[in-house]
Amino acid sequence: MRLDILAFASGVLGLQMQASLPVWWLWALAGGVLLLPRLFKLHALTRWLAILACCALGVAWASWRAEIRLADQLAVAWEGRDVEIVGVVAGLPQDFSHGTRFEFDLEKTLTAGIEVPSRIMLSYYQGSRDQEGWARLPVRPGERWRFTVRLKRPHGNANPGAFDYEAWLLERNIRATGYVRPNLPELLSAMTWQPGYLIERLRYAVRASFSEMLPAEAYPWTGILVALAVGDQKAIQGDLWPTFNRTGVTHALSISGLHVTMVAALFGWLVNVGWRRVPWLALRLPAQKAGVLAACLAALFYAALAGFAVPAQRTLYMLLVAALAMLSGRIVAPSRTLALALLVVLVVDPWSVLAAGFWLSFGAVGALLYVGSAEVGAGRGWRQRLRAWGVVQWAATLASLPILLLLFQQLSLVSPLANAVAIPVISFILTPLALLAALIPWWPILWLAHTVLDWLMVFLFWCAAWPVWQAPAPPLWAALAAAGGVAICLLPRGMPGRSLGFVLLLPAMFWSQARPPAGEAWIDVLDVGQGLASVVRTREHTLIYDPGPLYSAESDAGQRVVVPYLRTLGINRVDMLMVTHRDSDHSGGTASVLAALAVDEVRSSLPENGGVRCLAGQRWVWDGVAFEVLHPVAENYAADGKSNHVSCVLRVETGGRSVLLTSDIEAPDEAALLARAPDKLAADVLLVPHHGSKTSSTAAFIAAVDARDVVIPVGYRSRFGHPKAEVLARYSAAGSSVWRTDRDGAVQVVLKPGGAELAAWRDVHRRYWHGR
Incomplete structure (x- = not known):
């Protein structure tokens, strides 16, 4: 029975690793067919066929459940539109710096022609929108409310080593998220008498x-x-x-x-x-x-x-x-x-x-x-009890080692x-x-x-x-080998071969992540929503080009995305942190990065950050890769204008191939670059200025860069409307392939003398729930 259950579990786990859902009833049928020999005891191999059957049934069960849950969805056409609904507050409300967030069970939709998922997550913003009369919404579990809301389909940032928000929403059966409109919410009932709501109220x-x-x-x-x-x-x-x-x-x-x-x-x-x-x-x-x-x-x-x-x-x-x-x-x-x-x-x-x-x-x-209970509980004296407690701690610590290294890249x-x-x-x-x-x-x-x-x-x-x-995140085979090593290490004393267990632990504990060869640069434009965070790696050096946005008083992209990503790579020291300008969607993660990582040098356009000020003409070479700051110049600092105009523009070049990182420069800055350094703008890959805003990406600038690929760091359903349709049209007319972090997740650029290769995280590591 135990092997059958483990086989069922492996089927469930295997399904969660798939990019798309299989036909569940075919797997259920295969499981039933494989079970027939065991039911009738027809063959000596029936034990192994039963294990395969349980695995197939695990796939079928998880696939069937997923198919049902994913069918409860919000139509794309209704994203961002006002919808009037009635329902019950289903869980503990969570206060954050600008309001309250809570799960909501839908009972009725008052807006005609729309189907809203049965459970959604809503936020009520109290002060960030600067609207008179807004205050924290005093919701309690079990209350029935009528709200006007704007919803969107489940979407989270997709990055290596980061939390999968979409998977978390799926597990909790939250099939849409959104916010309460300032239209006056109406409390319809103080309590809905159902067991689940009573427990949540308690x-x-x-x-x-x-x-x-x-x-x-x-x-x-x-x-x-x-x-x-x-x-x-x-x-x-x-x-x-x-x-x-x-x-x-x-x-x-x-x-x-x-x-x-x-x-x-x-x-x-x-x-x-x-x-x-x-x-x-x-x-x-x-x-x-x-x-x-x-x-x-x-x-x-x-x-x-x-x-x-x-x-x-x-x-x-x-x-x-x-x-x-x-x-x-x-x-x-x-x-x-x-x-x-x-x-x-x-x-x-x-x-x-x-x-x-x-x-x-x-x-x-x-x-x-x-x-074994006999080992743990042996003896009644204090020495035996102390030894038993030590065995418990040793077993629990050793068993968690492969999991902690695989998921969190650290062990206390x-x-x-x-x-x-x-x-x-x-x-x-x-x-x-x-x-x-x-x-x-x-x-x-x-x-x-x-x-x-x-x-x-x-x-x-x-x-x-x-x-x-x-240590860097080990590959799956190293983690499985470590699990086998743990099993060997925990064998009873006197058993031969226990030292082999420690040998099997070594790959996971001392795994070394691949680094770019000399003369190559790997540039990761991370998916941080509406903002910018990117990492540039060479053979021996690491540069962070903007640490991402500040999400709230409680969190930022540095804490939630940049630092976890670098830890999966085993990087605890950064050679340079470049904070391009003051806007919080670019600089909001600075404090978290500085607190979590050793940073050798800070370079920015913000005087309060200390370090070195970004200035055009600054140049250095790491491992055969050349870096050069193209903007701003001293006159930009002297001018009294938007912080966008002092954004640090960085060119990364190797073997005649280059990537141009432009942060939030706007049309006047693009014109200045065209006049000052026209020969340095041509690039294979362009980080699109200002998230595709209409204030940037002029036709002349696009023509001068002439990039084969362009990457737009942008949030899903950006409230600023980025990227603008006319900007996308200009890049399409220029023949550039457009990559977007809201659609593609993190985008990795491999820059080498032979050219630039790009890959999207959502394509390489797609799961069946992404975008659904």
């Missing part, structure tokens, strides 16, 4: 109670207690996550399986003890079975209160399987229990395999079962020590206190939890100063 009430008792302004760790009580990780301050990642305790600050198990065990024990004291109850149902049922109910309630994350699901399903086995009088092996939990998770949510928590949760528990060296302290404190002190404060909203309880957390954070900040193992 979560909301607990979060509000915590915030009222311990205001975040005076108590900085309140968000952590909220996360432990109701699973709202967004309540945690964003600047704390680097500390948790560096110490390897991120999993402990979410609703983990250990927390659910602890709550279930506590309630089961209490009911067991109380049940025994009432004879007529014990006669009708043994106290042990009553305790098991109570534990399952407590686990179900806590998992629901915590938002039903994958670790909580896994633990809940394992407890349910174990409870059914106990109630039926059967003994089920722990590994079989884990396999059944895996099956239920994938049947309920086939997209869970795309989440890091899925792999970390099942990987850690699988490693502990692999080590201090993680065993940090977890040895943090897990008991969080699981047995902070989480019980947080849950008690949720049940009994009394300030001293929450204050005590915050005080304990104060001490723990001091320890974690100390641990965060320790070094972290960082």
